[in-house]
Amino acid sequence: MTKWVWKLLFKPQCLWSRWVQNYVLKGRDIWSATATISQSWYWNNVVRMKDLLLDLTGNAGQALLMLESCSPQLKYSTAMYYNALRTRHDTVTWAPLVHGKGCHPKHSFTGVLLMHNTLPTTDQLVSRGIVMVNRCSLCKFQVEDLHHNFFSCGYSTKVLSIIANWLVINVGFTELQEVIQTFLSLRLSRKQQAGFMAMVYYIWKERNDRIFKGICTTPEMLCFKIRSHVNLRLFSS
Numbered sequence: 480m481t482k483w484v485w486k487l488l489f490k491p492q493c494l495w496s497r498w499v500q501n502y503v504l505k506g507r508d509i510w511s512a513t514a515t516i517s518q519s520w521y522w523n524n525v526v527r528m529k530d531l532l533l534d535l536t537g538n539a540g541q542a543l544l545m546l547e548s549c550s551p552q553l554k555y556s557t558a559m560y561y562n563a564l565r566t567r568h569d570t571v572t573w574a575p576l577v578h579g580k581g582c583h584p585k586h587s588f589t590g591v592l593l594m595h596n597t598l599p600t601t602d603q604l605v606s607r608g609i610v611m612v613n614r615c616s617l618c619k620f621q622v623e624d625l626h627h628n629f630f631s632c633g634y635s636t637k638v639l640s641i642i643a644n645w646l647v648i649n650v651g652f653t654e655l656q657e658v659i660q661t662f663l664s665l666r667l668s669r670k671q672q673a674g675f676m677a678m679v680y681y682i683w684k685e686r687n688d689r690i691f692k693g694i695c696t697t698p699e700m701l702c703f704k705i706r707s708h709v710n711l712r713l714f715s716s
């Protein structure tokens with residue numbers, strides 16, 4: 480939508496801009512345009528995007544400068560506009576672990592949720608009143624929280640042990656922060672990064688499959704799936 484605002488300002492001679500100037504704006508400039516019920520849905524969205532741009536930059540002059548900076552050689556770049564608008568944060572220490580080159584994007588996504596402690600584990604669902612009983616679906620014995628699900632559950636520790644052996648990582652998986660620090664100091668190979676993230680993903684998937692599909696997989700079979708997935712991905716790349 481912002482591209483159309485840009486087009487009106489920087490490509491006034493194109494057919495669409497001339498049509499809008501003559502039949503919609505009728506001599507007014509885009510900055511003073513308002514969304515009205517008599518105009519089309521599409522045009523009103525262009526106007527709303529212009530209003531958003533004004534809110535973000537403060538005034539028309541600054542908005543014009545931003546649009547100009549996003550169109551080198553008078554070619555509008557959505558990517559540059561997105562980068563100009565988005566908020567940037569400091570790089571987190573665990574980024575190289577989660578976003579390793581061999582990692583599957585969906586595994587990395589689960590990894591990001593794990594690092595932020597935002598996976599909807601049962602303890603969180605209980606605290607929000609969504610479910611009433613907290614029972615780990617993997618061992619059916621203890622209550623489930625992030626730490627238990629990945630690092631202390633009997634099922635998970637068996638998977639961790641097999642995968643650590645396969646990846647030749649001779650460290651214990653006991654705490655998330657400890658794992659992050661240790662892994663970052665080890666300079667993991669592509670296979671080790673991909674294997675760890677795949678393991679996180681498959682443990683979480685196993686937990687969900689048990690709850691939502693009633694399907695149970697043994698730790699050995701889950702490890703077979705993890706190894707197959709990682710080997711296939713690394714081989715194909």
Ligand SMILES: [Zn+2]
Pocket residue numbers: 615616617618619620621627628631632633634
């Ligand atoms: Zn458990």
